[in-house]
Amino acid sequence: MARWWRPVLLVTLVAAGSAVLLVTGWPTVEGVRATTASAGWAAPVLFTLLFVGFTLVPAPATVMGIAAGVLFGLPVGLATTMTAVAVGSLIGFVLSRTLGREVVAGIGGARIRRLDARLRRGGLWAVAGGRLLPVIPFPVLSYACGLTAIRLRDYLAGSVLGVAPSAVAFVTIGAYGGDPASVPFVAAVAGLVLLTGAALVAGRRRRRRTEPGAAPPVPVG
Template identity: 80%
Template sequence: MSRWWRPALLVLLVTAGSAVLLVTGWPTVESVRGATAGAGWLAPVLFTLLFTAFTLVPAPATLMGIAAGVLFGLPMGLATTMAAVAAGALIGFGLSRSLGREVIAGLGSARLRRLDERLRRGGLWTVAGGRLLPVIPYPVLSYACGLTSIRLRDYLAGSVLGVLPSAVAFVTIGAYGGDPSSVPFLLAVAGLVVLAAGALIAKRRRPRDTAPAAPAPPTPVG
């Protein structure tokens, strides 16, 4: 039982973070603005730290992307968003890799080994696809990847590349929300529609990993 204390700690940390979010309530753009307004030049740093925390629990990360655009405009808003995305991806991966990978690797499940090998071979592009079409919630994919043998550089690059299109769209919506008829705003909304449609199609067509069929019984001789 001693080997299970690490994954149990990981579950406890995620559960505790989710509980704090439920107790304090979902943030609004105005509450985020209020939390960073008095920070002066440190506001982007404070916002990035807050955003990073939201990437580790089932939190409204899309709202934070929009808030980044509202508060800082497109260039700085996108920079803070991507910094938070990269930091959150690293922290989630690191926690899962250090606290749960050893136990998962020791289970000896053939199905888990196949899934692990598939993700390791796909590497960067598998993670990028998972981030681009968010069929799996952001923190769930971060923790799941940490349990596999995927290389850190492939995971991080895939996370950044996969999130970038939706991050650009949400930050643009926040930055140009005051003029919803503007070309950047309309392009951002159109991009999100395309991503949502792609995610829906991917979810419906997602192949299921099935166990290998049992060998057929030997044919009687004689």
């Protein structure tokens, strides 16, 4: 029983962060602007710290990406967004690995061993796919990966690669929102439509694979 205090602490921390978010309300672009406006030259740093916090709880991080573009423009906004993504991914992973991995490894089981082996081999691309198609909420994937045997470098690289396309799109929308007929804005919206469509297709295929009584694939040849 002594080893269970760590996962209980992890769940408590996430629940506490979620409760604070519910009490203070969901972030808005105007709210983020008001929070960072008085920070002066340190505004990007303060914004990045706020963004990191939102990556650790079930918050609409897309709002922060758009806010980054509104506040800082495309280059600085994208830099702050990707920095927050990398730092938030790292913190979520380390918390989960430190507080929960030992219990999961102790449970054992053939399925967990197969999953660990698969993630050791191709963890980078598995994480990149999970981040690219937002079927799984950002913090959920961070904590779930920390419970597995995936290598930290593969996890971080996959997170950055997977988030980059949507981050570019959201920051661009924020930066060029005042000119919705501009080429960057239209391209960003089109990219998001493609990503959303791909996520819907991926989610539908996943549900079909997990439905009870689903027919096995028919061999070809």
